[in-house]
Amino acid sequence: MCNQAADLDSIACCIVYGVSCDATPFVPIPREELHLRREAQWLLEECDISLDSIAFSGEMDPAEADQIVLVDHNVMSPESADLATKVTEIIDHHKDEFPLPVHKTIAATGSCASLVGKLLLERGTSLPPPLAKLLLGAILIDTRCLASRHPTTPLDREVAGQLAAVAGCDLQALYNKLWHLKSDLSVFTPQELLRKDYKKVAVQGVKCGFCAIYGALESISGHLMEEAQVFLRSRQLAHLAIMSAYYEGDTLHKELALLPDCDWNITTLAYLNSKGAQLEPKTVMDGIQVYNQKNTDWSRKQVLPLIKEMI
Numbered sequence: 001m002c003n004q005a006a007d008l009d010s011i012a013c014c015i016v017y018g019v020s021c022d023a024t025p026f027v028p029i030p031r032e033e034l035h036l037r038r039e040a041q042w043l044l045e046e047c048d049i050s051l052d053s054i055a056f057s058g059e060m061d062p063a064e065a066d067q068i069v070l071v072d073h074n075v076m077s078p079e080s081a082d083l084a085t086k087v088t089e090i091i092d093h094h095k096d097e098f099p100l101p102v103h104k105t106i107a108a109t110g111s112c113a114s115l116v117g118k119l120l121l122e123r124g125t126s127l128p129p130p131l132a133k134l135l136l137g138a139i140l141i142d143t144r145c146l147a148s149r150h151p152t153t154p155l156d157r158e159v160a161g162q163l164a165a166v167a168g169c170d171l172q173a174l175y176n177k178l179w180h181l182k183s184d185l186s187v188f189t190p191q192e193l194l195r196k197d198y199k200k201v202a203v204q205g206v207k208c209g210f211c212a213i214y215g216a217l218e219s220i221s222g223h224l225m226e227e228a229q230v231f232l233r234s235r236q237l238a239h240l241a242i243m244s245a246y247y248e249g250d251t252l253h254k255e256l257a258l259l260p261d262c263d264w265n266i267t268t269l270a271y272l273n274s275k276g277a278q279l280e281p282k283t284v285m286d287g288i289q290v291y292n293q294k295n296t297d298w299s300r301k302q303v304l305p306l307i308k309e310m311i
């Protein structure tokens, strides 16, 4: 089972590990939402992966599975929280929050695909070139083509090298194509951008959503924050976080906004700062304060668990 956001890393891990275990890859988004992940859709086609071999949400009931392997996450979504006892294995690069003793391969790599690749290569599992390319694409997009700074680790580089040898492809060319597809936001409406890389958590009934967007928030045409208020209300969320990441030349920038404009969110922003987020007011969009997150090493992986602590 891949994570709720169903990003390329998660989808690649789910398909490749699923195929190698003779299990059905389950991607918990509607099939018609795959097109929002343009880089994933392109790479699946490029690697000749039939979409018929994947079960999307509504096409399979995970409650009927004998066993579940979680890849690229270890916190069950609110919808599947009661399936935790079916989980037999976890391969992930997020902070370990899974409460039960199952077989875990968890390490803070740039990409979960590096962990899946390492496991399969060590086991001597035959990895056809298209599947190696699928994992490799995920590693490249998550590590910005193995750039030297955080979050790339030596393991990401080692496994990417091994996968590239199997796949026989040019790293930079593959990365350039994927990055172009991922970073061109001009084809999406604000609502699509909010849905594209979305996770939610529920703590004692309080629902909090978290949208990741690859692009400067002010560069998005349309009223993003007004649309975000609609998104929040329609999903009955108490809180919604929006984090953006984008490059200006080689410099990575991140922005964070918490909706709605309320005291709880102001307290939460102060808490994030006390933990090292380095948030500074940047601009106000449709009445919502957007912060410059100067600690660009922090992604949703670090921020969402802290918001959960606050809830």
Ligand SMILES: [Mn+2]
Residues within 6 Å of the ligand: 009, 010, 072, 093, 111, 112
């Ligand atoms: Mn991941």
